[in-house]
Amino acid sequence: MYSNAEGIEWVEELAYTAGGQIGEISRQTDKAVLFRxxxxxxxxxxxKIYETDTPVCMAVVDGRKLLYLKMVEG
Structure with a gap:
C-alpha cells in the first residue's frame, strides 16, 4: 500500500530522479476487500507508477507528478 505524500515537507524537498516503471493501475475501487x-x-x-532513487514512488496523472510513500508494517 502507498500513501500520497503531498504536503509532507521532507518529501517535497527531495531531489529525486525517476527510474523505471514498476506498475500500472489496472482497476479502481473503494472497497478494501477488493484491493489487490x-x-x-x-x-x-x-x-503508471515509477520508482525513484529515494524512498518515494512517483505516479504521473495528466502530466502532474504525484509522490507516494510505501506503507510498511513491522
Missing amino acids: NGTANRLPVGT
Whole structure:
C-alpha cells in the first residue's frame, strides 16, 4: 500500500530522479476487500507508477507528478 505524500515537507524537498516503471493501475475501487496488486482508490486506471532513487514512488496523472510513500508494517 502507498500513501500520497503531498504536503509532507521532507518529501517535497527531495531531489529525486525517476527510474523505471514498476506498475500500472489496472482497476479502481473503494472497497478494501477488493484491493489487490494494481488497484487504487483515487488514481485513475492506466496511471503508471515509477520508482525513484529515494524512498518515494512517483505516479504521473495528466502530466502532474504525484509522490507516494510505501506503507510498511513491522
